[in-house]
Amino acid sequence: MAETIHIGRKISRIREIRGIKQDHLAIELGISQQTISKIEQSETVEEETLGKIAKVLGVTPQAIKNFSEDAIINYFHDQSSFNFQCTFNPLDKVMELYERLLQAEREKNELLKGSK
8 A cells, every 4th residue: 555645744844844834834825824724734736836835945846745754854863973073172161160150159258258
């Protein structure tokens, strides 16, 4: 049994990932938010409509058709394996914070001694 390609659901997930609300997509397309909702519930979408939606979402119609949750997980997994280089020494930052805390304690003690 072949897997059903639910284009509407794919549009919805890409929209969510891109951080675009249904009402924003609707405004960009000149249609109602209810229409976007119906499109996202549809298994199929006309090519012309798909093209317009893809443009607003910043992807190609083919990217929508080929979208899968597994591909996204693999993409982020691959991205997380890059070599991250810190631009500062974290230990230096900890020591800097520690020194500031010590200085604040010293100042507090001086103030308490002065009030007696």
